[in-house]
Amino acid sequence: MKPTIMTAAILATALILGAQSADAHSKKEETQPADGAVLDMSPSAVAMRFDMPMRVTLISLTDQDGTAHDLTRTDNMQPVSEFSATPPVLPTGQYTVEWRGLAADGHPMQGAFSFEISN
Template sequence: MIRSAILALPLSVLAGAAAAHSKAEGTTPADGATVAEVPMLHIVFDAPMRVIFAALTRDGAEIAMDRETGMEPVAEFHAVPAETLAPGTYRLDWRGMAEDGHPMQGGFGFTVSD
């Protein structure tokens, strides 16, 4: 019985590591932050991610931005609003594909002050 438990332990550790998926570790602006300006949007992932969709919205309307293509996995995603963001509340939602093939998604919100 003890021998079975000892043999199963390494397998359970490996299974836990295999089940882990990439995730966003931080954003700029920070989620929930109030900022004076937003020269760039930035997401840091804990492992490379192909960001296949990203949308910046304010009151449900999409805001144009220049962004990376999403063709290559990146540990950091960058996008630049096409114009200066007016005061208001914004949200950036993204979807991607982790290196292990799992679809991932997330988002964050921030406010641009007057």
């Protein structure tokens, strides 16, 4: 192989291996309510379970009009594998939970899930 082809092959291999190791970062495994759930009543908690401890640095709950609803959290911003926050009693509507955090390995993570309350 010529040096330029060899260099390209090494770089390609490094990129593939790097992408595979990125999968080792913490990830959200479960939410409560489940993403896309349709509920009969307001949930008692908004929760997430991670495969590794996560420091949730931001969590927000908004409705279909973009109105924010406060969440009461008890994790004291400490890394947890199970995060839970208490919402107020929510009226009928569609809601989105957005979150950001730092995984145990220091990588920033973020995500969102949604649910609906119907009568």
